[in-house]
Amino acid sequence: MLSEKMLERLNEQINNEVYSAYLYMSMSAHSTHIGLKGFANWFMVQYQEEMVHAMKIYDYINDQGGQVLLAAIKEPLTEFESPLDMFEKTLTHERFITGCINDLVDLAVEEKDHATNIFLQWFVTEQIEEEGNDNDIIARLKIVEGDGNGLLMLDKELSTRVFTPPVSSGA
Numbered sequence: 001m002l003s004e005k006m007l008e009r010l011n012e013q014i015n016n017e018v019y020s021a022y023l024y025m026s027m028s029a030h031s032t033h034i035g036l037k038g039f040a041n042w043f044m045v046q047y048q049e050e051m052v053h054a055m056k057i058y059d060y061i062n063d064q065g066g067q068v069l070l071a072a073i074k075e076p077l078t079e080f081e082s083p084l085d086m087f088e089k090t091l092t093h094e095r096f097i098t099g100c101i102n103d104l105v106d107l108a109v110e111e112k113d114h115a116t117n118i119f120l121q122w123f124v125t126e127q128i129e130e131e132g133n134d135n136d137i138i139a140r141l142k143i144v145e146g147d148g149n150g151l152l153m154l155d156k157e158l159s160t161r162v163f164t165p166p167v168s169s170g171a
């Protein structure tokens with residue numbers, strides 16, 4: 001059973017995750033437009049991962065007998081100066097999401113809501129991986145800055161990213 005406050009915050013987090021998906025879809029569209037299909041693929045996989053995050057919270061609220069309430073998704077950014085700019089904006093956004101997850105964990109601890117605390121640990125770990133991926137790509141984009149061949153090599157590498165659907169618990 002979720003407190004009213006926790007239910008409200010979890011519903012907000014569904015919105016944050018769907019916004020994340022929308023933001024990365026926008027970055028994917030921009031990457032395609034400027035001829036970087038590998039970057040477009042990477043961001044489209046990220047879009048799919050964000051929808052999985054949203055659905056995890058959606059399912060959790062339902063499992064706890066709460067009501068999922070969806071709200072408007074704000075318009076994503078559409079203008080980017082460069083691939084580096086896209087990834088810097090991605091990292092900034094992911095740091096914001098990490099902060100949201102941390103706030104949710106703080107609330108779960110405060111409310112002694114152990115179930116939600118355990119549920120949120122998956123997101124805590126996921127955020128370490130997400131920020132790590134972004135930091136890694138930002139570092140490499142800084143190395144290849146101004147080098148078209150280097151950028152195309154990185155684009156080729158990012159084209160290999162594959163979305164792995166979550167394994168169903170079978171429950």
Ligand code: FEO
Nearest residue numbers: 017050053097130
């Ligand atoms: Fe769902 Fe990128 O955090």
